Amino acid sequence: MKTLGRALKAGVKGFADAFAPARYQAGGVQIRCTHCKGEMFREHEALLNTTGATLVNLDWLNKSGTALLCENCGLIQWYAKKPDRK
Numbered sequence: 001m002k003t004l005g006r007a008l009k010a011g012v013k014g015f016a017d018a019f020a021p022a023r024y025q026a027g028g029v030q031i032r033c034t035h036c037k038g039e040m041f042r043e044h045e046a047l048l049n050t051t052g053a054t055l056v057n058l059d060w061l062n063k064s065g066t067a068l069l070c071e072n073c074g075l076i077q078w079y080a081k082k083p084d085r086k
């Protein structure tokens, strides 16, 4: 899925503006980084609307999502529903 990878990278560009790091919950469960177990994340909203997604027939991805970036290690987790800021 080379094209999808490029598309997602393009969507991740321009993420510089961010809220201050905070804790979040999704589905009533506190979100932790799956890599470093960190609890502080920066939140970014991004459109997943890309030419790449259309090319590989993933138009269902063409909506906004919320990305949480681990403050400690930088891992990105995507949520289709906006997580609750705590």
Ligand SMILES: [Zn+2]
Pocket (backbone or CB within 6 Å): 033, 034, 035, 036, 037, 038, 070, 071, 072, 073, 074, 075
């Ligand atoms: Zn982490």
